[in-house]
Amino acid sequence: METHLPWPAPTASGPLNAALRLPGSKSMTARALVLGAVSHGASTLRAPLRARDTELMAAGLRAMGCHVSTADDNLWLLRSRPLEGPARVDVGLAGTVLRFLPPVAGLATGAVSFDGQPAARRRPMAPLIGALRTLGARIDTANGLPFTVHGHGRIAGGPVTMDASASSQLVSGLLLSAAGYDRGMVLRHVGAPVPRPHVALTVHMLRSAGAGVDDTRPDVWAVEPGRLKGRAWDIEPDLASAAPFLAAALVAGGTVTVQGWPAATNQPTRRLLDVLRQMGGEAAVTARGLVVRGSGAVHGVSADLSGLADVSAVLAAVAALADSPSHLRGQEPPDRLAQVASALSGLGTDVTQEADGLRIRPRPLRGGTLRTHGDRRLAHAGAVLGLAVAGLRLDDVACTAKTLPEFPRLWSSMVSSYEGGPADAEARVRRG
Structure with missing residues (x-):
């Protein structure tokens, strides 16, 4: 069986000031x-x-x-x-x-x-x-x-x-x-x-x-029936990969920008940004990219996450750090909901799994090892929690290679890009 060393999730020392260029969807x-x-x-x-x-x-x-x-x-x-x-x-x-x-x-x-x-x-x-x-x-x-x-x-x-x-x-x-x-x-x-x-x-x-x-x-x-034609495809950045970075701005405060975001897309960008705004962030698609700003204060929310399954674990992590309860509804499989609930409750959150989602009542959180079950969504959620919870470790960060092999490096670079540090610090994916 493949084994992995626990990964210590970096804790934010202040508001972020990061610009990222992520690989394609x-x-x-x-x-x-x-x-x-x-x-x-x-x-x-x-x-x-x-x-x-x-x-x-x-x-x-x-x-x-x-x-x-x-x-x-x-x-x-x-x-x-x-x-x-x-x-x-x-x-x-x-x-x-x-x-x-x-x-x-x-x-x-x-x-x-x-x-x-x-x-x-x-x-x-x-x-x-x-x-x-x-x-x-x-x-x-x-x-x-x-x-x-x-x-x-x-x-x-x-x-x-x-x-x-x-x-x-x-x-x-x-x-x-x-x-x-x-x-x-x-x-x-x-x-x-x-x-x-x-x-x-x-x-x-x-x-x-x-x-x-x-x-x-x-x-x-x-x-x-018919003949399809080969063509050139321009692949957009991936919203699910961007979500933990955007959520980091709410949790740590400051600004995170995902560069190269298209003005028009079929990804559910608007729905994700709407939820982040309800939780206390400022969010917009600008000429610079997809931008989220936060004050470090997070609010609870009642939201339907249908169609946002790939980012629901990250939003549950943000909700665990909020100043009031949240009810996150959607169509996640029961076993995945159970894994998210178990991960949050293991760190001290009061979580109830219901037929339509999770009810999350924030409590003071403690460090520990978060089990990812080989799911990069839980790894992303754990990294978000680690911004505010000292001593939090992921048992397997390598599972993020499924969709974003550079995740550990990009995340650490973002956390070090604090306000007051290098202006517009960038964590870029090296290509070629």
Whole structure:
């Protein structure tokens, strides 16, 4: 079993004054890789995210015959080729690889086998596998990893119904490949509401690649069959990676700027900034980037975090440092809510897990070791708490490499960029 040394979370000695340039969005990088593989012609990804999940995605596409060059950190190149097996795809712990590549494998010729880490084997796959079988794919499995997709170069497509309540990635995975199906696809979701932001990003990128997509009916997506075209993708910074840095401004006070933030985006930026404002921050998208200012005073909040699952642990950490209780609602899986609740209560917070989220009543916090369970979201939350809680350690900061390998260095650089220190101190990602 892999072991990690505990990481002492830096404590802020004063208000921050930091400007960061973060790598690209994992969500956009993953979708652009898949679209490049199923499109005709060449595609490029400018400023992509090089991290554990995106490397696994690139490796899976290479295994099926797609040319993927990632030699240049700033510019990745894809050239579509006929996809084929036999091939083996390691999904690791990457949900995007697990849910985006099986529909691609159905378009390949030959057998493509999938497996991953033990935790990935526990992830629900029955809805996606059932939908692919309805659409015409042949899959050998008992509805979970490991499994093999036996492709014959085409999928019939057509109408399909699926319960995607477990993850919006189930919807996105089918949509990304659906234009290559003989009859396209009309996907109907039944079940609890699916968070919209990531599906909206998928639809936007599909249209940008030339797909005809109708999403005007609630919980129904129709993708017309047709040839997608390779194109150049400019990958935006990732909101989930930016969230702990932005939250740091509220907890420690001062200003944190994420540089290079686009004026228009499909990421749920406005919703996150609205919550940060309610908690006491000033937040805006400016010419300098995504900027949050705080006084060090944090207020409790009652907020619906549906669609903000990747940042809810960070917001729960901020709530634990507030001057009044918070009620954070959303659609997090119960086991993840339990992990967040356990992490906060272990440091002294009064936390109650409810069916719709967490009730957090702040108490004086103490140092100790926060268990991340290998989840970078909990690691981000622990780092935020460490700004105000001396003696706090993370049992595994290496799990942040899943989406942001530079996190420990960037975080330490930000904490040292205090007001009164070097003006506009910058923590930059080195490239190339």
